[in-house]
Amino acid sequence: MVSVLILGVGFIGFNVGCTLRREGYKVYGMSIDENDRLKMNRNEIIPIICDVSDESKWFNLVETEIDIIIESISSRNPETPKLVLNYLVKLKEIKGDNLTIIFTNASFSFGDNENLIDEKSNSRLNTNDWKVIQEIEDTYRRINAIVILPTMIYGLNCSYCSYYFECINQSFNTNGNNSEKHIIKTYGNNKKYPNGFYQGFIHIFDLCKFYLLVIKNASKIRGEIFIASSYTERVDDLLKSIYNYHCKSIGTNNNNNLNKPISIQYVEAPESDLFLTGMQFNQRLSFKKAETLLGYHPTQPSFINSIEIYYQSWKESNDSNLTSEIFIANSYTERVDDLLKSIYNYHFESTGVNNNLNKPISIQYVEASKSDLF
Numbered sequence: 001m002v003s004v005l006i007l008g009v010g011f012i013g014f015n016v017g018c019t020l021r022r023e024g025y026k027v028y029g030m031s032i033d034e035n036d037r038l039k040m041n042r043n044e045i046i047p048i049i050c051d052v053s054d055e056s057k058w059f060n061l062v063e064t065e066i067d068i069i070i071e072s073i074s075s076r077n078p079e080t081p082k083l084v085l086n087y088l089v090k091l092k093e094i095k096g097d098n099l100t101i102i103f104t105n106a107s108f109s110f111g112d113n114e115n116l117i118d119e120k121s122n123s124r125l126n127t128n129d130w131k132v133i134q135e136i137e138d139t140y141r142r143i144n145a146i147v148i149l150p151t152m153i154y155g156l157n158c159s160y161c162s163y164y165f166e167c168i169n170q171s172f173n174t175n176g177n178n179s180e181k182h183i184i185k186t187y188g189n190n191k192k193y194p195n196g197f198y199q200g201f202i203h204i205f206d207l208c209k210f211y212l213l214v215i216k217n218a219s220k221i222r223g224e225i226f227i228a229s230s231y232t233e234r235v236d237d238l239l240k241s242i243y244n245y246h247c248k249s250i251g252t253n254n255n256n257n258l259n260k261p262i263s264i265q266y267v268e269a270p271e272s273d274l275f276l277t278g279m280q281f282n283q284r285l286s287f288k289k290a291e292t293l294l295g296y297h298p299t300q301p302s303f304i305n306s307i308e309i310y311y312q313s314w315k316e317s318n319d320s321n322l323t324s325e326i327f328i329a330n331s332y333t334e335r336v337d338d339l340l341k342s343i344y345n346y347h348f349e350s351t352g353v354n355n356n357l358n359k360p361i362s363i364q365y366v367e368a369s370k371s372d373l374f
Contacts, residue, residue: 001024001025001026002025002026002067002068003025003026003027003028003065003066003067003068004017004020004025004026004027004028004066004067004068004069004070004215005028005029005030005048005058005061005062005066005068005069005070006027006028006029006030006045006069006070006072007030007052007069007070007071007072007073007084008030008031008071008072008073008074008075009029009030009031009036009039009040009045009072010072010074011153011157011159011160011204012072012104012150012153012159012204012207013029013070013072013073014029014036014039014040014043014045015156015204015207015208016070016072016207016208016211017029017040017043017045018043018045018208019208019209019211019212020211020212020215021043021044021045023212025068026046027044027045027046028045028046028047028048028058028061028066029045029046029047029048030048030049030050030052030058031047031048031049032049032050032051032052033049034049036049037049048061052073052080052083052084052087053083055087059087059091062091062095062099063091063094063095066099067098067099067100068099068100068101068102068215068218069088069091069099069100069101069102070102070104070211071084071088071101071102071103071104072104078129078132081132081133081136082132082136085136085139085140088101088140088143088145089139089143092143092144092145097144097219097222100146100215100218100222101140101143101144101145101146102145102146102147102148102211102214102215103136103137103140103145103146103147103148104148104150105133105137105147105148105149106149106150106278107149107150107151107200107227107228107229107283107285108125108274108275108277108278108281108283109124109125109130109133109134109137109149110123110124110125110149110281110283110285111123111124111125111126111130111281112189112192112280112281112282112283113281113282113283113284114282115284116284116285116286117227117283117284117285117286118227118285118286118288118289119224119225119226119227119289127271129274130274137225141223141225142223144222144223145222145223146214146218146221146222146223146224146225146226147224147225147226148210148211148214148225148226148228149225149226149227149228150202150207150210150228150229151199151200151201151202151227151228151229151230151283151285152199152200152201152202153201153202153203153204153207154201154202154203154204154303154310155203155204155205155300155310155313156204156313157313157314158310158313158314159204160275161201161303161310162314163279164186164235164238164239164242165242165311165314165315167184167185167186167239167242168184168239168242168243168246169246170185171183171184171185171243172246179260180260180261181260181261181262181263182243182260182261182262182263183263183265184239184243184262184263184264184265185265185266185267186235186239186264186265186266186267186279187266187267187268187269187276187279187280188235188264188266188267188279188280189266189268189280189282190265190266192282193266193282196234196235196236196237196264197234197235197280197281197282198232198233198234198235198282198283198284199232199233199235199279199281199283200227200229200230200231200232200283200284200285201229201230201231201232201233201302201303202228202229202230202231202298203230203298203299203300203301205299205300206230206298206299206300207228209296209299210226210228210290210294210296213290213294213295213296214226214294217293217294220293221293221294224289224293226287226289226290226293226294227285227286227287227289227290228287228290229285229286229287230287230298230300230302231298231302231303232283232284232285233302233303233304236264237304238303238304239262239264240262240264241304241307242307242311243262245307245308245311246311249308249311249312266280268280337363340361340363341361341363344361
């Protein structure tokens with residue numbers, strides 16, 4: 001079984017980990033947050049709860065067992081990415097091509113651009129913060145790591161794209177019912193793009209598939225960089241679509257909200273916030289390279305085309321599928337006695353009570369209550 005260590009189990013890392021586990025990989029997840037232990041255990045991801053600087057908790061594991069490392073740490077400490085990079089450079093020197101490293105950056109690093117962006121585009125952001133990130137990315141590529149640049153992620157609780165839903169919610173709080181037009185404020189540059197700007201988007205399920213394709217093709221694409229995107233949307237159109245669906249969903253058809261003209265007002269993002277700054281970039285991104293080298297194709301509907309699905313998922317986190325067909329969902333048949341003995345042995349190994357391991361085990365059957373169907 002191929003073993004994967006995911007550094008950082010946020011929205012990307014956790015969902016990628018769940019996908020890899022379903023594909024048969026042995027997955028470890030590292031987080032500094034003790035609260036992440038439960039969600040990882042529930043999804044068969046082996047938790048490592050520690051700060052990445054505590055190399056005693058994970059460095060030896062990588063040396064002896066791990067085949068693939070995915071760096072997806074989201075940290076407000078600017079020194080953390082450098083620290084992780086130094087560790088991974090050392091591990092790459094030790095394991096060579098026996099260790100595949102995948103580094104997660106962001107498509108925002110291409111900055112504001114009126115032209116079509118692909119992996120060969122040289123227009124990277126020139127601010128001090130982004131220069132540091134670019135230097136880190138360049139070092140990863142020098143050690144043959146694979147770099148993935150996701151665009152805006154939607155689906156499930158919508159992650160970064162929840163911002164757009166919040167914009168609409170906020171607009172209803174600030175616009176009165178008697179106002180002549182409905183004003184929606186968002187980050188952007190009104191002077192440079194008076195007719196709106198574009199962003200790239202990818203569904204979290206498609207992004208997880210993207211990582212899986214990278215892993216399966218890793219030996220052929222070492223040192224490569226890939227833009228992970230599925231669709232390009234005009235942000236104004238997206239906000240208007242959310243607004244229209246929001247009006248319908250809360251029953252405001254009769255109070256003329258749907259008939260009001262909509263005004264999109266751009267607000268300049270604070271330079272100190274890299275993510276919000278990126279929200280105002282004009283970016284039309286090509287995923288042709290991933291299509292050609294990885295065989296990547298989006299499987300999920302675009303953000304705009306299925307806005308009602310993503311809106312409800314964001315609002316209620318409801319994922320229910322009913323079907324009229326009946327299927328037996330089964331993978332293995334186990335002898336219950338063997339299963340109980342395996343659990344017994346692991347239990348005592350994990351608790352350190354070794355003297356119990358030498359005791360003979362007797363399985364005693366007890367008749368179940370007929371009133372309890374389970």
